Amino acid sequence: MRKDDSTTEDRAGAGVRSVQLALDVLEAIAFSGDELGVTQLAEKLDVTKGSVHRHLHTLVERGYLVQNPATTRYAIGPKSRLLARFAPDADLIQVAEAPMRELRDRLGHTVVLSALTPRGALVLATLASTSPIEIGVRPGSELPFHASAQGKVLLAFAPRPVQERILARPMEKFTERTIVTRDHLEAELVRITRQGFASAPEEVLLGINVMAAPIFDERDGCIGALAIVGSIQYLPETPDADTVAALKDYAKQISRRFGHGRGPGGASTTVPPRAARRSAAG
Amino acid sequence: MRKDDSTTEDRAGAGVRSVQLALDVLEAIAFSGDELGVTQLAEKLDVTKGSVHRHLHTLVERGYLVQNPATTRYAIGPKSRLLARFAPDADLIQVAEAPMRELRDRLGHTVVLSALTPRGALVLATLASTSPIEIGVRPGSELPFHASAQGKVLLAFAPRPVQERILARPMEKFTERTIVTRDHLEAELVRITRQGFASAPEEVLLGINVMAAPIFDERDGCIGALAIVGSIQYLPETPDADTVAALKDYAKQISRRFGHGRGPGGASTTVPPRAARRSAAG
DNA sequence: GAACCGTGTTCCGCAATCGGGAACAAGCGA
């Protein structure tokens, strides 16, 4: 469906092709939250069964996947789980969990946590709204920079060279209100930097609005974005002051746990910036 | 150094070569617990810088790694962290953490948690002994089946086809006491199955002994091994009955949390076997 | 300031490698 329609900018190729496919396979299984078979994967990724099978074999051999002998289908293996344990800095997902829940309970909207990736704003975790009707995004998906509040926030507070590279890319139009020109996006970034949050009314889907605020670490680097998602009726384009305040407040709260705003070498409640963790206790 | 010296059984090759290298790069960085540079990686993995660089680029592009602009070196990225969240069954590492700590405090030995991989017993987590002198293993490393208590336990309780495939492999000799013949190993597996635990005195390193007991899920599948490591003076070859009892007891305790021994559909304190987890709450 | 390392990055041609496609085996239900 959404196959990489070779844009102008990837002259350097997209990297190592086989690795790309291997990661596609891995992610397809991981983010489906279920086991998948060779045939399913083959048609989902639009490659031959033989190719998928070879990659599956490699990933199983390495312990990243496991073939369920009963169903003959493939699932995430132990090695994949292990990778996360070695993240150089404290786990954003874990730290943000409690504040996210509080924010959700307070505002009622779906809450989303994202991080920067060259491809967009990676959805790390979501917390469904209190409403019976769910409006959300799938963890693992990558939201486009130009058409999401998270993407715009992460971009606005990213280092200059990163901005440059991304701004040069063509922008796909999703709705009438999607930003499609570089100038427009740059102006938006300036505004976001000034006001400390972003909103993206109907930029990717009509009727839906998203608002996002940045999360910083102890060196003022933007390491993520906290966002709320909702129907535009409840999350209007010109946002309610209380809502904005709450969002920014919780984002700041998470930032503080990473040592932001107190200089390097934080207090006791702070997550150690670069803790050496070598055991399960980590 | 240890490049695949084409054994008899891998006629199908070792899988997709580029993917192998990509994973090597990823793991080298992950399990080093630190940032690594192109040159370091190139010599560690014994490939050219150009090659490493291309793979690094791909992994960064996909969000699995991040290049630190300050040091220009590479570290684990957000996507790697995310993968772990999508493990199909409850996180063994997390569930085992508390029992591991109790066992460590009770016996004083280093405690290790492992899972099965085609290459060996993957070390998921360790908890250092109470002694000032540390005897342990690096999380992420894969212990050989024939020369580790964990490997032997996992193999003993693995499905028959898996056993077959592994038993056919040649066995490297580490010490005088390493098991190197198939017959010897098979006899050992029978004994392990009967007595419910394994020990591996001086099989990989002189002076060191390891004892391991299996962890089961609700369907009696062996999903891991709990082990204690120590100098052979304190963890003798003919083990103390109390020590064995404690090890088996804690392993069973973890198994119980996965619903083992009460049939499918466990009680409230049980980890749900296949919980649908789609949010940070998972 | 210049020569010197040590990085990370880029380039290019050759050959191995992976992908396409189709045939094969194996389970399952009708």
Added chain:
DNA sequence: TCGCTTGTTCCCGATTGCGGAACACGGTTC
């Protein structure tokens, strides 16, 4: 038993990634 679907294997040929070397750049040391 026959069909349908699945996972697995095979082989050929062009693509693609590898090796090797050159390049750019920053920090040190004379």
